[in-house]
Amino acid sequence: MQPLIKTTGIQLSFGGVIAADNIDFELHSGERLAVIGQNGAGKTTFINICTGYLKPQAGKIYFDGTDITAMTPRKIVRMGLGRSFQLPQLFTEHTVRECIQIAAARQNARLTAFKPLADTVDAHEVESTLELVGLREDGDALSSDLPEGKRKLLDVAMALALRPKLIIMDEPTSGVASEDKHGLMQTVMNALDERKVTSWFVEHDVDIVAQYATRVAAWINGAIVADGSPDEVLNDPRIKSEVLGN
Numbered sequence: 001m002q003p004l005i006k007t008t009g010i011q012l013s014f015g016g017v018i019a020a021d022n023i024d025f026e027l028h029s030g031e032r033l034a035v036i037g038q039n040g041a042g043k044t045t046f047i048n049i050c051t052g053y054l055k056p057q058a059g060k061i062y063f064d065g066t067d068i069t070a071m072t073p074r075k076i077v078r079m080g081l082g083r084s085f086q087l088p089q090l091f092t093e094h095t096v097r098e099c100i101q102i103a104a105a106r107q108n109a110r111l112t113a114f115k116p117l118a119d120t121v122d123a124h125e126v127e128s129t130l131e132l133v134g135l136r137e138d139g140d141a142l143s144s145d146l147p148e149g150k151r152k153l154l155d156v157a158m159a160l161a162l163r164p165k166l167i168i169m170d171e172p173t174s175g176v177a178s179e180d181k182h183g184l185m186q187t188v189m190n191a192l193d194e195r196k197v198t199s200w201f202v203e204h205d206v207d208i209v210a211q212y213a214t215r216v217a218a219w220i221n222g223a224i225v226a227d228g229s230p231d232e233v234l235n236d237p238r239i240k241s242e243v244l245g246n
């Protein structure tokens, strides 16, 4: 089976810092990949490269068999590669429902100043996305009034509104109280399963990684130093001492 995403020889340095060091990587449909690594290891840089926000100095990125290396983030999103952010990128002056409507309308390139927003998107689709992440009751709330856990869910819902094949989530549980992390991940993963979306998420909490990932990749200094089953990678002595710090 052709990988959903594949990179070859990805390189990117910032001044003297090698943030991506010759990364060859593949992710297949149906996988749930957790990426671990200390701060500054290059996890976000690699996500930014795969989603078009940063251009590599060398290497290629293929999504679903197409070379996307030179494409804009917007074009990449339209191809079915969605993402959520460590700090949710919401439309803070809009309601929760409107945020999803805007996201869906953008995907269809139907967002114009001349038509009411609600007329440009499929209302049933918007409600089903709200329901999917448990935000139906919050539809009329201003997105800026949501607690952090729900802001994270809304960010994921906005990515899901684009009907992606793959969603990359950069630290979906960061900033969320530890007792709420499992509930958040359970909701997100159920939603992704329901929509048959492949996922890749950056996560620091080992319990969350062990529970929700089918595969783990560990980053050190811009390179993938371990990649395998959660059991294998989380018990690797080098990963335990250099990445997990125990």
Ligand SMILES: Nc1ncnc2c1ncn2[C@@H]1O[C@H](COP(=O)(O)OP(=O)(O)O)[C@@H](O)[C@H]1O
Residues within 6 Å of the ligand: 014, 017, 018, 019, 037, 038, 039, 040, 041, 042, 043, 044, 045, 046
């Ligand atoms: N826009 C940038 N300009 C300069 N250096 C950057 C930039 N983005 C990231 N870096 C550097 O690249 C390295 C990897 O950063 P990052 O990808 O954010 O790591 P992680 O997400 O694993 O914490 C770090 O040393 C960081 O300081």
Ligand SMILES: [Mg+2]
Residues within 6 Å of the ligand: 043, 044, 045, 170
């Ligand atoms: Mg990061």
